[in-house]
Amino acid sequence: MIIHPAIVKKQRLIILVLILLIAATAIIGMGLGTSSVSMNRLLPTILGHGTFKEEFVLFSVRLPRIIVTLLAGMALAVSGAIFQDITRNDLAEPGIIGINAGAGVAIAVFFLFFPIDVGSFVYLLPVAAFIGALLTAGAIYVFSYDRNAGLNPVRLVLIGVGFAMALSGTMIVIISSAERQKVDFIAKWLAGNVWGADWPFILAILPWIVILISFIAFRAQQLNLLSLNDPSAVGVGLKIERERITLLLAAVGLAAAAVSVTGGVAFIGLLAPHLARSLIGPRNQLYLPIAILLGGWLLLLADTIGRNIALPDGIPAGIMTALIGAPYFIYILLKKSS
Amino acid sequence: MLKNDSASFFFKFIFAVILLIGSFFLAMVFGAADTSVKDVWLALTTNAAGKTIDMIREIRLPREVGAIFVGASLSVAGAIMQGLTRNPLADPGLLGLTAGANAALALTIALFPNANYFSMTIACFIGAAAGAFLVFGIGAVKKGRISPFQIVLAGAAVSAFLFAVAEGISLYFNIYKNVSMWTAGGLVGATWKQLKILIPIALVGITISLFFSRQLTIVSLNEEVAVGLGQKTAQIKMVLFIIIILLTGASVALVGNMAFIGLMVPHIVRSVVGADYRYILPMSAIFGACFLLIADTLARTINAPYETPVAAIVSFLGLPFFLFIVQKRGKAIT
Numbered sequence: 068m069i070i071h072p073a074i075v076k077k078q079r080l081i082i083l084v085l086i087l088l089i090a091a092t093a094i095i096g097m098g099l100g101t102s103s104v105s106m107n108r109l110l111p112t113i114l115g116h117g118t119f120k121e122e123f124v125l126f127s128v129r130l131p132r133i134i135v136t137l138l139a140g141m142a143l144a145v146s147g148a149i150f151q152d153i154t155r156n157d158l159a160e161p162g163i164i165g166i167n168a169g170a171g172v173a174i175a176v177f178f179l180f181f182p183i184d185v186g187s188f189v190y191l192l193p194v195a196a197f198i199g200a201l202l203t204a205g206a207i208y209v210f211s212y213d214r215n216a217g218l219n220p221v222r223l224v225l226i227g228v229g230f231a232m233a234l235s236g237t238m239i240v241i242i243s244s245a246e247r248q249k250v251d252f253i254a255k256w257l258a259g260n261v262w263g264a265d266w267p268f269i270l271a272i273l274p275w276i277v278i279l280i281s282f283i284a285f286r287a288q289q290l291n292l293l294s295l296n297d298p299s300a301v302g303v304g305l306k307i308e309r310e311r312i313t314l315l316l317a318a319v320g321l322a323a324a325a326v327s328v329t330g331g332v333a334f335i336g337l338l339a340p341h342l343a344r345s346l347i348g349p350r351n352q353l354y355l356p357i358a359i360l361l362g363g364w365l366l367l368l369a370d371t372i373g374r375n376i377a378l379p380d381g382i383p384a385g386i387m388t389a390l391i392g393a394p395y396f397i398y399i400l401l402k403k404s405s
Numbered sequence: 406m407l408k409n410d411s412a413s414f415f416f417k418f419i420f421a422v423i424l425l426i427g428s429f430f431l432a433m434v435f436g437a438a439d440t441s442v443k444d445v446w447l448a449l450t451t452n453a454a455g456k457t458i459d460m461i462r463e464i465r466l467p468r469e470v471g472a473i474f475v476g477a478s479l480s481v482a483g484a485i486m487q488g489l490t491r492n493p494l495a496d497p498g499l500l501g502l503t504a505g506a507n508a509a510l511a512l513t514i515a516l517f518p519n520a521n522y523f524s525m526t527i528a529c530f531i532g533a534a535a536g537a538f539l540v541f542g543i544g545a546v547k548k549g550r551i552s553p554f555q556i557v558l559a560g561a562a563v564s565a566f567l568f569a570v571a572e573g574i575s576l577y578f579n580i581y582k583n584v585s586m587w588t589a590g591g592l593v594g595a596t597w598k599q600l601k602i603l604i605p606i607a608l609v610g611i612t613i614s615l616f617f618s619r620q621l622t623i624v625s626l627n628e629e630v631a632v633g634l635g636q637k638t639a640q641i642k643m644v645l646f647i648i649i650i651l652l653t654g655a656s657v658a659l660v661g662n663m664a665f666i667g668l669m670v671p672h673i674v675r676s677v678v679g680a681d682y683r684y685i686l687p688m689s690a691i692f693g694a695c696f697l698l699i700a701d702t703l704a705r706t707i708n709a710p711y712e713t714p715v716a717a718i719v720s721f722l723g724l725p726f727f728l729f730i731v732q733k734r735g736k737a738i739t
Binding site: 158162163210221222224225226228229230231232233235236237238333334376381382383385386389390392393394396397400401 | 499547720
């Protein structure tokens with residue numbers, strides 16, 4: 068497949084700008100906060116000449132948090148992009164259609180009812196989230212599948228909204244039977260407080276994200292076809308149902324890995340792919356890399372602002388993304404012809 | 406109106422009232438603390454004193470009375486919304502009213518920490534109205550017809566936004582505990598003082614809606630027909646809209662978030678009494694009251710002595726219902 072060189076050049080340029088933006092946000096983010104490392108001490112500390120306190124703040128507090136937010140944002144962006152392509156619905160997004168809530172219920176159950184072993188807890192968390200998200204996605208898929216007409220994209224989103232509401236209700240039931248301390252954790256998790264900001268968490272989600280994103284990169288062409296319509300996908304010999312389900316699994320896995328460390332962050336999966344598509348067009352090979360970087364940057368930005376806007380605890384990133392994402396969602400809803 | 410029709414409705418209504426009385430006694434008797442039917446009877450009909458009897462009178466009675474009026478209000482509000490917007494998925498919780506009231510509550514607690522219950526209720530009215538205006542404003546701005554599906558999506562987005570606002574405010578001002586006590590409190594700790602504000606609003610709202618039920622039926626069928634029949638649709642819509650706001654706001658002020666009840670009850674009622682709002686509205690009030698009484702009794706007893714939030718039980722029951730409506734009316738909705 069030949070893509071016009073001018074567009075490739077444009078893509079490179081956008082990617083470069085985004086990387087610079089991410090770097091700038093990360094550096095500013097390192098310098099801000101309750102116990103900050105001042106700007107002019109940043110470089111010496113990184114090079115190993117900082118005081119113990121500076122090193123601790125930078126390497127054990129700020130840096131892991133920045134990396135975790137970046138990774139989670141990237142995963143959510145890709146997940147959203149896949150959901151939108153597969154359902155051919157611009158508004159499909161893991162948060163809106165209840166995938167996050169499903170992962171949340173699983174995490175709450177896991178957290179409350181399984182004995183916590185400090186060593187393996189971190190690594191089992193994404194697995195628990197994945198199981199919850201998978202069950203939810205499966206249920207939504209089954210309910211929105213019509214034997215005659217195939218997958219009904221509109222119904223999928225609508226049913227997802229219903230699931231999201233009911234699962235948050237279930238979450239409250241589970242929480243209400245728990246002890247005070249654990250409840251606080253889950254309440255914060257729900258609000259999308261990036262809580263898994265430590266190196267083990269990065270190790271726990273990194274493999275998921277690397278494997279799944281590269282898997283999807285290889286499938287970009289299939290994804291292009293699926294986003295068109297069923298007849299043309301079948302026409303070029305694509306096994307639609309199988310392709311759809313594998314991609315859906317990957318999307319669920321990405322969303323689950325992300326929310327297992329960040330909590331209920333919604334709308335990144337909507338914002339990033341949309342902005343990327345409007346920058347460079349709907350071809351997956353072109354917009355996915357941009358969407359990935361945008362997703363990482365947006366979540367990092369949201370977390371950096373939220374962390375510093377209200378001291379000492381800050382405002383969870385999930386709230387910040389909802390404040391920006393919800394109006395954008397409505398904008399798309401209005402723009403789209405029914 | 407067929408005479409047969411109203412006679413059969415009369416019997417159904419009597420049956421529903423008996424059901425309501427039954428659920429009320431059920432709710433009064435069962436609970437974390439052991440009480441007997443005799444205790445309940447003594448507490449309601451005599452001036453007898455005693456530990457159990459006082460408990461029933463001061464804690465359980467206001468709570469169950471609250472359940473009756475909140476259930477009735479939310480169900481009637483849902484029924485009116487469904488008729489007015491001709492949208493089978495309309496519900497105060499799904500279309501942004503509850504979230505708006507929540508955000509207003511958080512803002513009020515942040516700015517006026519000493520506000521009393523009455524001003525909180527007023528704040529809920531304003532918030533519910535703002536949420537509704539946002540969602541329906543989106544519907545009005547959009548070119549062409551907006552489908553029920555799109556309204557639900559707009560409602561979900563507006564709700565997400567307003568909940569984020571509420572949460573942001575409560576975290577920023579460090580009033581998280583206070584706000585969540587209001588919004589997730591359910592019927593726990595309902596007092597007579599609060600009921601004195603809720604009950605008149607609920608009664609007035611439901612009564613006025615009954616006077617407009619005939620017009621609502623016509624509007625629910627077809628707007629052109631309504632105009633053709635000489636209905637002042639704009640005024641009717643305005644009055645009914647205000648009633649929705651009042652009923653929802655007053656309910657949210659007492660119980661906080663409660664989605665799906667306004668969706669479920671009118672649909673169940675329709676399958677019993679048909680599509681005429683003269684029957685749907687009073688039946689919704691009775692059924693809604695029964696429903697919330699039973700849900701609240703479950704909430705108190707499932708995991709006794711701990712409370713399971715009643716809102717959670719309602720939304721747990723609500724999902725299958727939502728799915729059912731989407732399946733059944735799928736084509737019309739999208």
